[in-house]
Amino acid sequence: TRHLAVEILTQIDLHQAYPNLELKKRLKNSALSPRDKAFVTALVYGVIKRKYQLDFVIDELSKTKRNKISHRILQVLRIGTFQILFFDKVPSFAAVNECVELGKKYSRGKAGGFVNGLLRNLVRQKDAIQEKLQQGILQYSVSQELFDLVSSQYGERFAHEFFMEFLKESPVTIRINQSKTSREKVRDQLKKDGIDVGEGRFFDYCLQLDSTVDIASNDSFRKGEFIVQDxxxxxxxxxxxxxxxxxxxxxxxxxxxxxxxxxxxxxxxxxxxxxxxxxxxxxxxxxxxxxxxxxxxxxxxxxxxxxxxxxxxxxxxxxxxxxxxxxxxxxxxxxxxxxxxxxxxxxxxxxxxxxxxxxxxxxxxxxxxxxxxxxxxxxxxxxxxxxxxxxxxxxxxxxxxxxxxxxxxxxxxxxxxxxxxxxxxxxxxxxxxxxxxxxx
Structure with missing residues (x-):
C-alpha cells in the first residue's frame, strides 16, 4: 500500500498529476481492499496537505540536501514522517520498518540505512520537532505569499483560523437525487451498508458521510441515488x-x-x-x-x-x-x-x-x-x-x-x-x- 502511495505522490510531484484523478486511476485497477484503498488515500492527501512541514523536518534531520535525495526516496521519507507525526493509526515502529523496506526496494538496498537513521532520529526527537512545527507560518503548512494574501484582505486572525481549518479532516457530503428517491431511503440504505450517516448543515436533501467511505463501489451511488457535492x-x-x-x-x-x-x-x-x-x-x-x-x-x-x-x-x-x-x-x-x-x-x-x-x-x-x-x-x-x-x-x-x-x-x-x-x-x-x- 505504501508503495502505491509513493508512486502516486511521485506522479503528482514530477508530472503535476491531479491527486484525485491519479488516485482514482491507480486504485481502480488495484486489488486492494476498501480499507487499504482508504489507507493509501489518507497517506497521499496527508503528505500533500502537510508537505511544507514534512520537508522542514527532513531538512532538519538529513545531512543530505533535499534536492540531492531521489524523488521516490523523498516520498518514502515524507510518508514515514507524516505517519510518525500526524497519523496515529500506525505505530511508529511499524511505519519506520515499512519505510526502510521501501527505501531498500527503490535503491537496490543502498538507502535503507539512510531512511532508518532519519526516521528513528525523528521518533526520538518527536516532541521537540512537533514544538518547532507550531512556530509561525509552519503551523499552517502554507507559503508566506498565500498567508499574506489572505491576511491582507481579511486580517491575521481570520487567516490563522482559515488555514488551520484546512489541516482538519472534512466529511464527505452527498446530495440526494430527488428525481429518483428520498433522503430517508438513501439514509436507511447507507446505514444498512454499515456507513455512518449524519445530517447536512443547511439543506434537507443532503447527508454527511465519513471521509474514508469508498463511494464509487456503493450500490446506491451506482444506481444514481446521490452525487458527491459539498x-x-x-x-x-x-x-x-x-x-x-x-x-x-x-x-x-x-x-x-x-x-x-x-x-x-x-x-x-x-x-x-x-x-x-x-x-x-x-x-x-x-x-x-x-x-x-x-x-x-x-x-x-x-x-x-x-x-x-x-x-x-x-x-x-x-x-x-x-x-x-x-x-x-x-x-x-x-x-x-x-x-x-x-x-x-x-x-x-x-x-x-x-x-x-x-x-x-x-x-x-x-x-x-x-x-x-x-x-x-x-x-x-x-x-x-x-x-x-x-x-x-x-x-x-x-x-x-x-x-x-x-x-x-x-x-x-x-x-x-x-x-x-x-x-x-x-x-x-x-x-x-x-x-x-x-x-x-
Whole structure:
C-alpha cells in the first residue's frame, strides 16, 4: 500500500498529476481492499496537505540536501514522517520498518540505512520537532505569499483560523437525487451498508458521510441515488432560483454537480445548456447525468465561455457562471492548490473571469438572473468581479434571494453570500445573484 502511495505522490510531484484523478486511476485497477484503498488515500492527501512541514523536518534531520535525495526516496521519507507525526493509526515502529523496506526496494538496498537513521532520529526527537512545527507560518503548512494574501484582505486572525481549518479532516457530503428517491431511503440504505450517516448543515436533501467511505463501489451511488457535492456548492443553485420552464445556461459545468442539481428542478427536456472548455470534462458531466438519469434534460457542448456567440444574446432566463478561479476555498479537499497558486496566475484568472461574466450577463433575457460564483475567497476574483460587471453593464443590479435566508445571515449589505470553511464548516464560496433590469 505504501508503495502505491509513493508512486502516486511521485506522479503528482514530477508530472503535476491531479491527486484525485491519479488516485482514482491507480486504485481502480488495484486489488486492494476498501480499507487499504482508504489507507493509501489518507497517506497521499496527508503528505500533500502537510508537505511544507514534512520537508522542514527532513531538512532538519538529513545531512543530505533535499534536492540531492531521489524523488521516490523523498516520498518514502515524507510518508514515514507524516505517519510518525500526524497519523496515529500506525505505530511508529511499524511505519519506520515499512519505510526502510521501501527505501531498500527503490535503491537496490543502498538507502535503507539512510531512511532508518532519519526516521528513528525523528521518533526520538518527536516532541521537540512537533514544538518547532507550531512556530509561525509552519503551523499552517502554507507559503508566506498565500498567508499574506489572505491576511491582507481579511486580517491575521481570520487567516490563522482559515488555514488551520484546512489541516482538519472534512466529511464527505452527498446530495440526494430527488428525481429518483428520498433522503430517508438513501439514509436507511447507507446505514444498512454499515456507513455512518449524519445530517447536512443547511439543506434537507443532503447527508454527511465519513471521509474514508469508498463511494464509487456503493450500490446506491451506482444506481444514481446521490452525487458527491459539498453543501457550499449547493448555495449557488439555490441562489439561481430556477423554476420549471426556465431556460438555463451553465457556463462552466464540469464535473456536473450544479448542472445535475439544476436538471433535477427543471423537468423539461433539454431546457438546460451545459458547457465546458474541454471534451473530457463534458464526458464527465455526461457520465454523471447518465448515472442520475437526467441526461434527457440537459444539452451539453464543448464551448469556450470567453467567446460570445451572438445567438446567445438575451436567450436565457438564468445563467450560472461557476468561474475558473484560484480555488482557495477548497484547499481542504484539494490541498495541491496551495502549491500551484501565484499572483501572476490569479491575475490571469481575473482577465478570464471578466470576459466570461460579461458574456454570461449578455446571454440573459431582460428580467433574467446571473449567478456568479467562485470557490475562492480572493476579493479580486469575487467582489472585484461584481463591481466590474456593475460598472460595465448599466442594467445590472445585485439581487438578494432566499439563499440568504437559509444562511440566516442577512447582514451582508451588498447582497453577496460568503461561505468560509472555519465558520460555516463547508467549502469556501462566494455567490452573487445579479439581475438584468427590464427595459423601462
Amino acid at each position: 453543501e457550499g456548492a449547493m448555495f449557488s443553485v439555490e441562489a439561481l432560483e430556477v423554476k420549471e420552464g426556465d431556460r438555463v445556461l451553465d457556463m462552466c459545468c464540469a464535473p456536473g454537480g450544479k448542472t445535475t442539481h439544476i436538471a433535477e428542478r427543471i423537468k423539461q427536456p433539454r431546457n438546460v445548456t451545459a458547457r465546458d472548455l474541454y471534451n473530457h470534462k463534458i464526458q464527465l458531466v455526461r457520465q454523471n447525468l447518465q448515472r442520475l438519469g437526467l441526461n434527457d434534460r440537459v444539452y451539453t457542448e464543448v464551448y469556450d465561455g470567453t467567446t460570445f456567440d451572438e445567438k446567445d444574446r438575451n436567450r436565457y432566463d438564468k445563467v450560472l457562471l461557476d468561474a475558473p478561479c484560484s480555488g482557495l476555498g477548497i484547499i481542504r479537499r484539494k490541498p495541491d492548490i496551495k502549491y500551484g497558486t501565484s499572483e501572476e496566475k490569479r491575475n490571469a484568472l481575473v482577465e478570464i473571469q471578466r470576459r466570461m461574466v460579461l458574456n454570461g450577463f449578455d446571454s440573459l433575457k431582460p428580467g433574467g438572473i446571473l449567478v456568479y460564483t467562485t470557490c475562492t475567497i480572493n476579493k479580486n476574483e469575487n467582489e472585484g468581479m461584481v463591481d466590474f460587471l456593475l460598472k460595465n453593464r448599466k442594467e445590472a443590479r445585485v439581487k438578494k434571494n432566499h439563499a440568504h435566508k437559509i444562511l440566516e445571515e442577512e447582514k451582508e449589505e451588498d447582497g453577496c453570500i460568503r461561505l468560509y470553511p472555519q465558520i460555516h464548516k463547508v467549502d469556501g464560496f462566494f455567490i452573487c445573484a445579479i439581475e438584468k433590469k427590464e427595459n423601462e
